[in-house]
Amino acid sequence: MPAAPLIWDVFCRVIDNHGDLGVCWRLARELAARGHGVRLWVDDAGALAWMAPGALQGACPGVQVLPWGEPFDAGALGGLTRSDVWIEAFGCELPKAFVAHGARAAASARPPVWLNLEYLSAEAYVARMHGLPSPVLHGPAAGWTKWFYYPGLTSQTGGLLREADLPARQQAFDRAAWLAAQGVPWQGERLISLFCYEPAALAAWLAKLDAARQPTRLLVTAGRAAQAVRAAFDNEIGRLRMTGVRKQLSISYLSHLSQIDYDHLLWACDINFVRGEDSLVRALWAGRALVWQPYVQDDGAHHAKLEAMLEALGAPPDVRAFHRSWCGVDATPLPVPDWVAWAEGVQAARARLQTQADLVTRLIGFVRQKTLK
Structure with missing residues (x-):
């Protein structure tokens, strides 16, 4: 029996040149192609208009693009289904209000799998660091664990984005x-x-x-x-x-x-x-x-x-x-x-x-x- 699809919250902060957003969109699109649900939170989604036409209008089934503003609108979280996975892409920190809401929702359930998706490198440290835990010591999610996820070019790393077709x-x-x-x-x-x-x-x-x-x-x-x-x-x-x-x-x-x-x-x-x-x-x-x-x-x-x-x-x-x-x-x-x-x-x-x-x-x-x- 196939495993149930998961719900993923992916957070992306556009730092420069839209490369971070490009990786996150490919990731979200491929997860959705495999039957998962993805909420892509972006602080500046403007480049998706040409990078992925129709993305902001919901043209990719399974992917919902949501605004990541400051201050974060915690009120928008109330109507969302609890997610199974949190991804903070390239070292961006999740909004405190989002973490607090998730901690309350997980009080009587398993916490989401919390991942820090890192940058691609072929350097030797990637294989050593990939998959390592990082305990959360402070805040409403204290006691939880983040995991480092490193893309890479070897079987000891997280691999490369590639569509089946x-x-x-x-x-x-x-x-x-x-x-x-x-x-x-x-x-x-x-x-x-x-x-x-x-x-x-x-x-x-x-x-x-x-x-x-x-x-x-x-x-x-x-x-x-x-x-x-x-x-x-x-x-x-x-x-x-x-x-x-x-x-x-x-x-x-x-x-x-x-x-x-x-x-x-x-x-x-x-x-x-x-x-x-x-x-x-x-x-x-x-x-x-x-x-x-x-x-x-x-x-x-x-x-x-x-x-x-x-x-x-x-x-x-x-x-x-x-x-x-x-x-x-x-x-x-x-x-x-x-x-x-x-x-x-x-x-x-x-x-x-x-x-x-x-x-x-x-x-x-x-x-x-x-x-x-």
């Missing part, structure tokens, strides 16, 4: 039709997607693309990537001035893409430049050559994060050198990696990861295990 959707994808629908005048040239912050090597890379033998069309995502490219053209970099004539480089600036169309962008391109967490995972599943820019941290911790990820993916020396220059780890000139060989390396990494259970499968199993204790 993803391979079938990718196999059915029509590259030329999708590009035409986006207004991209593709003539068979190499395609590169660009989703980045503001890499110091950006202008030099654009110049290399323009001087290369192979023609390239750069598909630039809306937001910071587009702003960074335009800023590079505004600066003095020879032929790449905004008013100048380019040789081998063409550029298409894209509108904001839904999560589904962002997958399509990655499938359409030969090389994908990505940033942060969600887009890295999607680029891995796309199986194309990729370049990753981790979120920059003031203490330089992103350098170790980058090296660990490159090691986990088995990146060759030329790809590692490119990443270090692209991400500002060092100031050496950008090399020209063997992108075909690296694409094969990414596909090999994808094949290894596809043999493992996905994050939602492992997460549900983790919660079921805790509820049986």
